[in-house]
Amino acid sequence: MEDLSLHILDIVQNSIAAMAKEIRIAVKEDELNDKLIVIVEDNGKGMDEETVKKVVDPFYTTRATRKVGLGVPLLSAAAEACGGSLRINSKFGKGTILEVWFPLSHIDRPPLGNMADTIISLIVCNPDVDFIYEHSTPRGKFDFDTRLIRKEVPHVSLGEPDILDWIRSYLSEGLNEISGGA
Numbered sequence: 001m002e003d004l005s006l007h008i009l010d011i012v013q014n015s016i017a018a019m020a021k022e023i024r025i026a027v028k029e030d031e032l033n034d035k036l037i038v039i040v041e042d043n044g045k046g047m048d049e050e051t052v053k054k055v056v057d058p059f060y061t062t063r064a065t066r067k068v069g070l071g072v073p074l075l076s077a078a079a080e081a082c083g084g085s086l087r088i089n090s091k092f093g094k095g096t097i098l099e100v101w102f103p104l105s106h107i108d109r110p111p112l113g114n115m116a117d118t119i120i121s122l123i124v125c126n127p128d129v130d131f132i133y134e135h136s137t138p139r140g141k142f143d144f145d146t147r148l149i150r151k152e153v154p155h156v157s158l159g160e161p162d163i164l165d166w167i168r169s170y171l172s173e174g175l176n177e178i179s180g181g182a
């Protein structure tokens with residue numbers, strides 16, 4: 001069983017490969033509806049409808065042979081294995097929204113894992129991409145936005161060690177405060 005944060009890292013790689021410059025990651029721990037929802041939204045090159053169908057279902061095919069990726073189908077399978085599901089909404093030339101949900105209390109739901117580390121790795125590897133991270137739990141809401149940091153320290157790369165240290169503690173303190181146990 002793989003942490004959801006690793007799946008998220010994988011899904012965000014698709015956005016980066018699609019040349020996205022702004023990527024929003026939202027995690028909602030909704031106890032009331034017993035749902036753990038993850039949304040990854042990007043402004044990359046997007047996909048047409050036919051491509052979306054192929055991506056979600058690796059066995060759906062219009063040709064006899066094609067190379068299939070597994071990032072999306074693996075996350076989709078993990079969600080479906082415990083009664084959740086994954087869907088993609090994409091517009092060619094505009095961007096993509098991927099939304100996946102798991103039953104929060106399901107015994108086989110993968111743990112969320114370390115989202116602070118995930119966001120840090122994304123920034124380290126892609127210092128020019130903007131990341132917006134929103135995480136809500138019954139204990140509160142945490143927001144993080146690299147665009148706001150850039151405004152505070154213009155002309156400084158987010159990959160600078162001092163900036164990364166600051167981001168690291170901001171993320172871990174903020175996420176700790178709202179920690180809901182997912």
Ligand SMILES: Nc1ncnc2c1ncn2[C@@H]1O[C@H](COP(=O)(O)OP(=O)(O)OP(=O)(O)O)[C@@H](O)[C@H]1O
Binds near residue numbers: 018042068070072096
């Ligand atoms: N956010 C996105 N924007 C544009 N195209 C996307 C996006 N996400 C997925 N795709 C398309 O769907 C394909 C399949 O994605 P998937 O993650 O399942 O496999 P992959 O990235 O090709 O390979 P891997 O197994 O290494 O993840 C991608 O190759 C890409 O063409």
Ligand SMILES: [Mg+2]
Binds near residue numbers: 013
């Ligand atoms: Mg992929």
